[in-house]
Amino acid sequence: MRFAVNFCFFILTLSAFAQEEISKKDSTVVKIDSLYREDQFYLSLTYNRLLEAPEGFKQQRFSAGISGGFVRDMPINKRRNIAFATGVGFTYNNYFQNLGITGDKKNAIYTVLDPKDFSRNKFSQFLIDVPLEFRWRTSTPETYRFWRVYGGVKLSYLLYDTSVLKNATGKLKITNNDDFTKFQYGVYLATGFNTWNIYGYYGLNDLFKSANTATEKVNLNTLNFGIIFYIL
Structure with missing residues (x-):
């Protein structure tokens, strides 16, 4: 018993x-989140190419850019692999080239220079960005390793710019040039697997709103391409 x-x-x-x-x-x-979102921090590194250049214009050295920010993911289907996203970020772009900028920020003078006439010439820009993005991916609630294609429009506002010309007579620096376009926009695409993704951006409007050499108007826009990382 x-x-x-x-x-x-x-x-x-x-x-x-x-x-x-x-x-x-x-x-x-x-605990598996069936209503997951791909809210992410991002960081991109790019090579910057200038297009629609005036006659005799050449880029010098390696023109680089870096950008970073945060995007909020908004899935639109049940599987949650299609989404819209938006957020805020910052971009810093350098452009080494032979377009000399002299004078001052309100009355700048533009001259296509012979590379022998200067030791350093560049302009740089610091912008705040708002991406408007459409997203497709192969993600699931159980994995963060997936293929993605993200693309859209990036709206940017120029917060600060500077140009530097260094030659035999000295160094000339101009900040917040009035001729630069304050509001910039373009299209971009990012695609890849997991952490590593290729990235490209094409500017749809000119970097200068009003700039002329002695013979023609300066119509520069930008093509940036490189890699972008997404961090959860």
Whole structure:
């Protein structure tokens, strides 16, 4: 009789333990977020190419750009692999070239220079960005390693700019040149797998709103391409 009582007690204890384990497993399953979002920080590194250049214009050295920010993901289908996204970020672009900028920020003078006439010439821009993005991916609630194609329009506002010309007579620096276009916009595309993605941006409007050499109007726009990283 004592054996039977002990055996029943053992079975009840084992059953309770098994139910507890099942409950734990169930709670683990519930923790999977079926309403996940790909809210992400991003960082991109690019090579910057200038297009629609005036006659005699040449880029010098390696013109680089860096940008970073945060985007909010807004899925639009049940599987949550198609989404819109928007956010805010910052971009810093350097452009080494032979378009000399002299004078001052309100009355700048533009001259296509012979590379022998200067040791350094560049202009740079610091912008705040608002991306408007459409997203397709192969993600699921269980994995963060997936293929993606993200693209859209980036709206940017120029916060600060500077140009530097260094030659035999000295160094001339101009900041916040009035001729630069304050509001800039363009299209971009990012595609790849997991962390590594290729990235390209094409500016749809000119970097200068009003700039002329002695013979023609300066109509520079930008093509930036490189890599972009997404960090959850």
